[in-house]
Amino acid sequence: MTTSTHKLVILFNHPSDPAEFERRWSEEFVPLAEKMPGLKRVVVSHTHGGPAGPVDIYLVHELYFESMAALTAAMGSPEGVAAGQCLLRIAPKIVTLLFAEHMEDMPMTHSAHSE
16 A cells, blocks of 8 residues: 655755854754654665765755645644744755655565565
8 A cells, every 4th residue: 555645854954064064954954843643753864975986965854744734834833834844044055955755665576565
């Protein structure tokens, strides 16, 4: 069974001072973002390069919501506005935001293919 949700994907390029960025991101932004109404799930990934070597992306922060309407309502809420303003303070030149529909399914196992 495939399930579908919507998420706000926040991509951070490499900061000039990673320790200071990590401190401000975790102490200032994360508490605000996690108060957004309707937030269902949070996934954070620190990158370690790609098949061709180093990549521009340093951190991927994903905020999951039940629907696109719930996501946009959360962004327009006082908590969402505060989180957005915080992003502009701590990462104005290194952040990209995008919306994505997230579909998740379990892969078919080898035995399922052979039956």
